[in-house]
Amino acid sequence: MANPRLVIVHRRTELQELLDRHATRGQAEFFLRTRGRTLQDVQERHDRLNAALATVRAAVPAEWRHAEVERADLSRFLLTPEDVIAVVGQDGLVANTAKYLNAQPVIGVDPEPEANPGVLVRHTPKAADRLLHEAAAAGTVERLQCQELATxxxxxxxxxxxxxxxxxxxxxxxxxxxxxxxxxxxxxxxxxxxxxxxxxxxxxxxxxxxxxxxxxxxxxxxxxxxxxxxxxxxxxxxxxxxxxxxxxxxxxxxxxxxxxxxxxxxxxxxxxxxxxxxxxxxxxxxxxxxxxxxxxxxx
CATH class of the missing domain: 2.60.200.30 (Probable inorganic polyphosphate/atp-NAD kinase; domain 2)
Structure with missing residues (x-):
């Protein structure tokens, strides 16, 4: 049987989408100012997600494989039975991912615990690190204790x-x-x-x-x-x-x-x-x- 593969699922941040639309940080900042917002808030959320992603990437056990996919590409991404899914983002991203799964375990990782309810993204990046290494040490992904949520x-x-x-x-x-x-x-x-x-x-x-x-x-x-x-x-x-x-x-x-x-x-x-x-x-x-x-x- 193939070694497990950790598939990290995330979505583009608001900052990335703003830069796609407005091309430069200056233009994005001007757009936000006209709506009573600041670029700093958007940048901080972008940084928190990237920090969470970096922690989860570093947590991939040495013998495991690793892949990443953005929310927009999930329908075209080939998942396999030995995958473990790490969803880094908000609760809604777990729901968006669920329809493409067939019994793969999902670790919901919350990059902003103070902002998200955390109903489905239940783990901090450090907690996800611990879970992955415990599963690797045990030699089986069955080490990951799962709840089965109805669909x-x-x-x-x-x-x-x-x-x-x-x-x-x-x-x-x-x-x-x-x-x-x-x-x-x-x-x-x-x-x-x-x-x-x-x-x-x-x-x-x-x-x-x-x-x-x-x-x-x-x-x-x-x-x-x-x-x-x-x-x-x-x-x-x-x-x-x-x-x-x-x-x-x-x-x-x-x-x-x-x-x-x-x-x-x-x-x-x-x-x-x-x-x-x-x-x-x-x-x-x-x-x-x-x-x-x-x-x-x-x-």
Whole structure:
């Protein structure tokens, strides 16, 4: 079996993106000043991320291989079963990475503990160094103790599918009403005209899903490791042909929520990544259920 490979995932910093857009530091500084910000703050965040990356790079065990990939290139990067993934950045970057994984352990590294919630990026760069060297000394990546976080998968009837760590959204690409027919696992069905629907994991239950549940008086939601999903229809509109009685529920393992498209086009995307989406046309069926590949997050 091949030696493990540490794959470091990160994204471009705000400073790098500003320099791409404005070409010089002077132009970038002027742009920030017009918006009441300073280049120093942006530079400090850039420096903290680079320092974290340097620490993780230096932590790669001598016998391991090493690769790096930016968020924008993940869909084109070939991951292998023996990879260990070190995500250096914010919680959202872990969620963005999860859809490309198949049981590889993930170490979330927080370059700014004072700024990030650290729900998924749970480790400092120095703690990541210790974890990697302990795994190398033990001679197995199984030394890395992981929690299995539930994922959610949406699948079109033509075989296309998309997964999310937090949630998937199904709705119109703009602010128009989404029209569809929803069928629950129990076989109850209803036609809807709504702002779309979300199906959330326990990880996502602290974000978008939580705000919807709170608006409805509070609902018990799954925890990140629960093999269950919560679903909510957003702003269902009553009319002679559309109803509002089936607007929330829970999907247990093995259960499926079915959505039959009754609009010219609906989109499906996960974890807020609208550019990475599926498009379903009139009459197509979308099924949503618990994902078969949980995220293995090093605790």
């Amino acid at each position: 959610v998968t949406a699948r079109l009837d033509d075989g296309q599918e998309l997964s999310g760590l937090n949630e998937v959204f199904i709705g119109h690409a703009s602010h128009q009403s989404a029209r569809y027919r929803l069928t629950t696992p129990a076989g109850r069905a209803e036609s809807h005209s709504s702002s779309g629907l979300i199906v959330s994991t326990g990880t996502g239950a602290t974000g978008w899903c939580a705000s919807i549940a709170l608006d409805r008086g509070g609902r018990p939601l799954p925890s990140p490791t629960d093999p269950r999903l919560a679903w909510f229809v957003r702003e269902a509109w009553p009319s002679p042909i559309t109803g509002t009685s089936l607007t929330e529920g829970v999907l247990e393992a093995g259960e499926t929520l079915r959505i039959t498209v009754a609009s010219d086009q609906l989109v499906v995307f996960g974890d807020g990544m609208e550019d990475d989406r599926l498009t379903a046309s009139w009459g197509q069926e979308i099924t949503v259920q618990l994902g078969a590949r949980p995220l293995r997050l090093v605790g």
